[in-house]
Amino acid sequence: xNRESLISxxxxxxxxxxxxxxxxxxxxxxxxxxxxxPVLEFNKHxxxxxxxxxxxxxxxxxxxxxxxAAGWESLAATxxxxxxxxxxxxxxxRGDIGNTSRQYAKTFFETLDFDAITVxxxxxxxxxxxxxxxxxKWVILLALTSNKGSQxxxxxxxxxxxxxxxxxxxxxxxxxxxxxxxxxxxxxxxxAFQHIREIAExxxxxxxxxxxxxxxxxxxxxxxxxxxxxLLINSSRGIxxxxxxxxxxxxxxxAADQLHQQMSTILQAHFSKR
Amino acid sequence: xNRESLISxxxxxxxxxxxxxxxxxxxxxxxxxxxxxPVLEFNKHxxxxxxxxxxxxxxxxxxxxxxxAAGWESLAATxxxxxxxxxxxxxxxRGDIGNTSRQYAKTFFETLDFDAITVxxxxxxxxxxxxxxxxxKWVILLALTSNKGSQxxxxxxxxxxxxxxxxxxxxxxxxxxxxxxxxxxxxxxxxAFQHIREIAExxxxxxxxxxxxxxxxxxxxxxxxxxxxxLLINSSRGIxxxxxxxxxxxxxxxAADQLHQQMSTILQAHFSKR
Numbered sequence: 001x002n003r004e005s006l007i008s009x010x011x012x013x014x015x016x017x018x019x020x021x022x023x024x025x026x027x028x029x030x031x032x033x034x035x036x037x038p039v040l041e042f043n044k045h046x047x048x049x050x051x052x053x054x055x056x057x058x059x060x061x062x063x064x065x066x067x068x069a070a071g072w073e074s075l076a077a078t079x080x081x082x083x084x085x086x087x088x089x090x091x092x093x094r095g096d097i098g099n100t101s102r103q104y105a106k107t108f109f110e111t112l113d114f115d116a117i118t119v120x121x122x123x124x125x126x127x128x129x130x131x132x133x134x135x136x137k138w139v140i141l142l143a144l145t146s147n148k149g150s151q152x153x154x155x156x157x158x159x160x161x162x163x164x165x166x167x168x169x170x171x172x173x174x175x176x177x178x179x180x181x182x183x184x185x186x187x188x189x190x191x192a193f194q195h196i197r198e199i200a201e202x203x204x205x206x207x208x209x210x211x212x213x214x215x216x217x218x219x220x221x222x223x224x225x226x227x228x229x230x231l232l233i234n235s236s237r238g239i240x241x242x243x244x245x246x247x248x249x250x251x252x253x254x255a256a257d258q259l260h261q262q263m264s265t266i267l268q269a270h271f272s273k274r
Numbered sequence: 275x276n277r278e279s280l281i282s283x284x285x286x287x288x289x290x291x292x293x294x295x296x297x298x299x300x301x302x303x304x305x306x307x308x309x310x311x312p313v314l315e316f317n318k319h320x321x322x323x324x325x326x327x328x329x330x331x332x333x334x335x336x337x338x339x340x341x342x343a344a345g346w347e348s349l350a351a352t353x354x355x356x357x358x359x360x361x362x363x364x365x366x367x368r369g370d371i372g373n374t375s376r377q378y379a380k381t382f383f384e385t386l387d388f389d390a391i392t393v394x395x396x397x398x399x400x401x402x403x404x405x406x407x408x409x410x411k412w413v414i415l416l417a418l419t420s421n422k423g424s425q426x427x428x429x430x431x432x433x434x435x436x437x438x439x440x441x442x443x444x445x446x447x448x449x450x451x452x453x454x455x456x457x458x459x460x461x462x463x464x465x466a467f468q469h470i471r472e473i474a475e476x477x478x479x480x481x482x483x484x485x486x487x488x489x490x491x492x493x494x495x496x497x498x499x500x501x502x503x504x505l506l507i508n509s510s511r512g513i514x515x516x517x518x519x520x521x522x523x524x525x526x527x528x529a530a531d532q533l534h535q536q537m538s539t540i541l542q543a544h545f546s547k548r
Contacts (some may be wrong), residue, residue, distance in 0.1 A: 022373075022374070024377070060370075060374055060377075062368075062370060062374045062375075062377035062378045062381070063374075063377055065377070065378070065381045066377045066378070066380045066381040066384075066385055067385065068346050068350060068381075068385045068386070069343040069344075069346040069347050069350070070343075072339075072342050072343040072346055073343050076342060076343070091370075093368065093369060093370050093394070093397075094336075094367065095367060095394060096334075096336060096365075096367050097419070097420065097421040097423075097482075097487075098421065098422075099296075100296070100334055100336045100337075101336075103298070103334075103336035103337055103339070103340045104336045104339070104340070106340045107336070107339045107340040107342075110340075111340055111341065111342050112342070120367070120369060120394045120396050120397075121396060121426075121427060122394050122395060122396045122416055122419075122427060122428070123367075123394075123416065123419050123421060123423050123424065124421070124422070124423020124424060124425065124426030124427055124428070125422065125423040125426055126421050126422050126423040127421065127423050128423070142396055142397065145371070145396075145397050146371065147371040147372065147397060147398070147400050147401065148372075148398070148399065148400050149371075149397050149398020149399040149400040149401050149402070150397065150398060151398065152395075152398030152399055152445055153395060153396060153398055153438065153441060153442065153445070154396070154398070156430075156432050156438065156441060157432060157433065158430050158431060158432060158433075159431065159432075159433055164427065164430065164438065167427060167430060168427065171426055171427070208371075213371075
């Protein structure tokens with residue numbers, strides 16, 4: 001999906017919610033375990049229940065891969081089930097030397113037809129650029145992540161006062177453009193969004209960390225929104241595990257609807273001010 | 275496999291060669307394409323031909339994953355086929371927030387029974403520590419990689435003159451020990467090994483980048499060897515694709531044997547000096 005289509009879908013829906021499909025077999029409702037593919041069954045009901053309240057889905061590959069080949073079958077079938085209108089992100093955090101990243105790109109952009117993949121920046125240009133060679137496909141590069149461990153290296157500052165996450169954002173703009181490169185910035189760092197918008201005014205930001213991890217939509221939006229909205233805010237566990245009973249799909253719909261309404265209100269206020 | 279068993283196997287074999295199973299479907303000899311699982315057939319012959327000349331195998335997960343569920347079947351069957359004597363490394367470069375890294379650890383240490391996995395450090399402690407919770411399993415953390423892109427971020431230096439890759443090595447020693455933590459250091463940086471041995475005297479180093487990428491075994495050993503050998507030097511394409519004809523297994527054996535002999539000679543000289 002290209003930038004124009006993504007922005008147009010977000011504007012039509014007045015919504016920039018991404019639903020994270022961290023579909024952990026050990027946490028899905030017990031009555032689903034009798035189905036031949038319980039995770040696929042779970043995902044289908046979650047997608048049906050949330051598709052009018054989100055613009056993107058982000059399967060977390062770890063939760064599929066941990067089931068081996070069967071998990072990859074669930075992942076492929078889940079991706080097929082997501083409506084074509086919606087933006088799809090493989091949350092895979094891949095990145096390796098050039099010939100290997102090329103294989104990972106083939107996995108997620110050809111074998112599977114995701115729109116985007118999350119990529120780890122540590123290995124630099126040749127680990128990232130193979131993913132940028134596809135038309136209408138996206139790299140979502142880790143910049144400032146939502147977790148506790150983001151403090152370990154991402155804030156390390158060089159002699160000119162520039163933190164590693166800023167270096168990653170500046171350097172990678174030599175490799176990709178706002179048309180094929182987004183950044184992961186955690187909602188747990190709301191104070192950073194103003195500075196991040198100075199570094200990457202036009203890029204979309206994928207923002208995990210609302211809900212279970214403690215960030216809020218309003219805090220992210222205060223400085224994170226740009227002229228094209230420019231945000232995809234993800235919620236995983238807060239939506240898909242809103243209930244662990246038979247009403248899980250209904251409760252997921254409610255949770256997504258609540259975020260959708262909040263986002264619509266914020267967008268209305270943001271664009272009416274301008 | 276624990277440290278003691280690994281060292282003892284290396285000393286018995288007078289060898290510290292790791293064979294990288296980057297078994298790219300598009301590069302394996304054409305006559306194998308008629309087999310039900312061409313990659314598995316290829317790997318079995320490569321393993322038979324090289325097992326007396328190496329101590330470890332390192333499947334590169336990208337080359338399996340790119341074939342979806344079928345690739346995961348090949349990977350699992352390949353791992354089963356590797357003799358129990360040999361150390362096994364999932365070259366996966368994973369790393370994500372805690373609950374997700376826990377799933378990746380489950381994948382590679384439970385669903386599949388690898389001895390070790392390569393992990394990317396960018397997301398810090400909670401992305402690495404779930405892999406360290408398993409007895410006799412290893413994290414091999416990216417420090418200074420062999421590729422061109424290693425120049426982009428790994429050499430960035432903080433106000434006290436410490437490069438990012440050194441920070442990664444120092445900080446991670448608060449999380450793991452020489453019994454469960456190794457580092458990836460590319461053979462393309464032979465000048466760095468002396469300094470790296472000052473930072474991590476006892477840790478094993480997994481060294482890619484000899485052969486196709488240009489590094490040499492002798493250069494790595496000059497400063498990389500420690501009292502327990504402390505090195506696993508990997509060669510992938512230089513061994514498994516030594517020939518693309520029907521003699522590929524024989525040629526792989528020759529290439530591995532040559533490295534084996536070189537390593538034996540180096541070890542003899544190294545330990546006789548002491």
